[in-house]
Amino acid sequence: MDDESQHKRTLLVRESIVGFLGFLSFLAVVQAVINVMQPQPKVWPAVLALVLVIAAVSAWRWHRSH
Incomplete structure (x- = not known):
């Protein structure tokens, strides 16, 4: 994989983590x-x-800082 696709994949994983935690937080x-x-x-x-x-x-702050 080239650097651009690796970067996009990393961003997608981070956004998924933030979304998952946000959804669980809402339910809690x-x-x-x-x-x-x-x-x-x-x-x-x-x-x-x-x-x-x-x-x-x-997680949201971590995602925004990177």
Whole structure:
């Protein structure tokens, strides 16, 4: 492979990672909000949402910096 196609492939992989983490973060935040509406809310959905949002933002910043 030449450098141009390798660069495009690397960008596509990075964008896929950011998109995957963003989608999972969205689902986790929705689940955490639904969980708050329950009579006995649990802590783990909020913690999972926090971890995934931090991972998504970190991946997005990493992608933008390269």
